[in-house]
Amino acid sequence: MTTETDAPLNGKIICHAIGARDGRALADFYATALGTTVSRTYxxxxxxxxxxxxxxxxxxxxFHTSESxxxxxxxxxxxxxxxDFSFPDVAAAEKRLLEMGATKPDHQPGGQHWTVLLDPSGQPFCIHGTY
Structure with a gap:
């Protein structure tokens, strides 16, 4: 017999919150990378x-501004x-992201599977080909 405490939860992620020294700049960076724009401010x-x-x-x-x-x-x-992000053309995406202010660190643990970039705040993210 299954009780309420045994039943699986059915939650979903509704928000990913990320801090940076300049939340607006980071929001704009990732929004541009994903083909959207900032639609709400607080x-x-x-x-x-x-x-x-x-x-x-x-x-x-x-994306929130955090002085600390x-x-x-x-x-x-x-x-x-x-x-992690996927793009149909990883090489073109990498080039554009670098033009937008990302950097590519020497340490690349993904080999040919993924590429690590650092966003303008210095936080790592990975890019892959489309699955």
């Missing part, structure tokens, strides 16, 4: 833009979280 207590968001496939991606943000010390330290 003010802080003084009315200043504190967070920016856009939606993809029903999930919100929220520090760039991750990757690859020396493990990352608690990172994002």
């Amino acid at each position: 003010p802080d207590g003084q009315g200043n833009e504190a967070a920016c968001a856009w939606y993809v496939n029903g999930a919100m991606y929220l 943000f520090t760039t991750p010390a990757w690859p020396e330290e493990e990352l608690p979280f990172h994002m």
